[in-house]
Amino acid sequence: xxxxxxxxxxxxxxxxxxxxxxxxxxxxxxxxxxxxxxxxxxxxxxxxxxxxxxxxxxxxxxxx
Amino acid sequence: xxxxxxxxxxxxxxxxxxxxxxxxxxxxxxxxxxxxxxxxxxxxxxxxxxxxxxxxxxxxxxxxxxxxxxxxxxxxxxxxxxxxxxxxxxxxxxxxxxxxxxxxxxxxxxxxxxxxxxxxxxxxxxxxx
Numbered sequence: 001x002x003x004x005x006x007x008x009x010x011x012x013x014x015x016x017x018x019x020x021x022x023x024x025x026x027x028x029x030x031x032x033x034x035x036x037x038x039x040x041x042x043x044x045x046x047x048x049x050x051x052x053x054x055x056x057x058x059x060x061x062x063x064x
Numbered sequence: 065x066x067x068x069x070x071x072x073x074x075x076x077x078x079x080x081x082x083x084x085x086x087x088x089x090x091x092x093x094x095x096x097x098x099x100x101x102x103x104x105x106x107x108x109x110x111x112x113x114x115x116x117x118x119x120x121x122x123x124x125x126x127x128x129x130x131x132x133x134x135x136x137x138x139x140x141x142x143x144x145x146x147x148x149x150x151x152x153x154x155x156x157x158x159x160x161x162x163x164x165x166x167x168x169x170x171x172x173x174x175x176x177x178x179x180x181x182x183x184x185x186x187x188x189x190x191x192x193x
């Protein structure tokens with residue numbers, strides 16, 4: 001739970017953009033879209049994990 | 065006291081990361097904003113539990129019935145979550161959805177607050193001659 005998660009997400013974002021550009025240049029467009037999609041899914045899974053932890057913490061704290 | 069610095073640090077880093085990533089990939093900017101919001105809320109949650117223990121102590125000494133306290137805590141929790149979700153909706157640009165979430169939260173809190181109102185009225189009726 002720190003600032004490193006933000007750096008990870010930003011890094012994944014920039015990396016997927018670069019990989020997408022490279023793949024587009026070399027003509028493999030469908031792999032480019034797949035790579036950007038994969039990057040997005042990885043980031044979403046990370047964020048889902050964090051939100052899950054947050055909601056369990058809130059549930060225990062507010063005794064829902 | 066260091067929590068203030070942590071929150072400020074996470075918020076600033078989140079904003080800067082959003083600015084950097086926005087031109088490259090705009091959908092990641094929203095995800096970074098969401099992630100930094102979650103981090104800040106996670107830091108605040110265990111900070112808030114000390115407040116609730118003190119509140120419980122006060123409630124016990126004044127003799128108000130226990131379920132009012134748990135109701136009060138639930139209402140605060142609902143407000144917490146609704147505010148979080150409405151913020152995310154506003155971030156992603158669909159503020160109308162955020163307003164609907166806020167409306168839903170207000171209605172839920174109103175419904176949950178009914179027992180408190182009735183118990184207060186009963187207390188007042190007892191006081192009157």
